[in-house]
Amino acid sequence: MDPRSMRSREALRRAALDLAAGRPVAELSVAEVCRAAGVTRDTFYRHADAPVSLLADALRAELDSVLTGIGDLDSLSTAEGLLLDHVRAHVDVYRGALQPSLAAPVRDVLERVVAAGLEEWLERHPEIEPPAIDDLPSRAIAVAYAAGGTVAAIEVWLRSGAADVTWATRAILAASPEWWLR
Structure with missing residues (x-):
């Protein structure tokens, strides 16, 4: 992407x-997004099809940098805390995306980022995988289930008005299958 296009996207x-x-x-x-960004509608539509898609792209970019190298972290608890710190830092944005569930593009970004992190975690820690999910289709199901559940738990946390990341991290991990935490 050329520098001008990158500036517009940012x-x-x-x-x-x-x-x-x-x-x-x-x-x-x-x-109004165009006015705030100082770009034309044509420029907007070269980067997104709707404000919610643009918002999801912005959140994805931040999440990618927050969760880089998840497999190198000491625990899933640390990774979950980083994810929830990000959500708390943008709590007004995420709560504004609840309609009553997260807007589909925002939910999709969260699920994809969580799933990618869990895949990376399993790649780095193959010893935690139980024999029942040692094939790729079973692993994909386990990752999708955990990612979807994590995002659903984040939605409940957002709706509750709570802001305590430590409490939310413990609650989400307590609901997770034990083998993820080995």
Whole structure:
């Protein structure tokens, strides 16, 4: 991507995050995101098809940097804490994306990032895999189940109004199959 296009993408991402922190993402318009980013509608549509898609892209970019190298962390508890720290840092954005469930593009980003992290964790720690999921289809099911459950738990945490990351981390891990935590 050329530097000008990268600057536009970053301006759009920042505008989407800033605007979504102030009100529900469903109320954001392309025109106001363009104004806030200082770009044209044409530029907007070269980077996204809707404000919620742009918001999901911005969150994905942050999550990618937050959870880089998850397999090198000392525990899944640490990784879960990093994920929830990110959500808490953008709590107004995530709560604004609840309609009553997370908007599909935002939910998809969270599930994909969590699933990729769990895949990386299993690659680095193959000793934790129980024999029942030692084939790829079974592993994919276990990862999808854990990722979906984690995101559903985050939605409940967001709706509850709680902000305590340590409490939420413990609650999510307590609901996880024991073998993930070995």
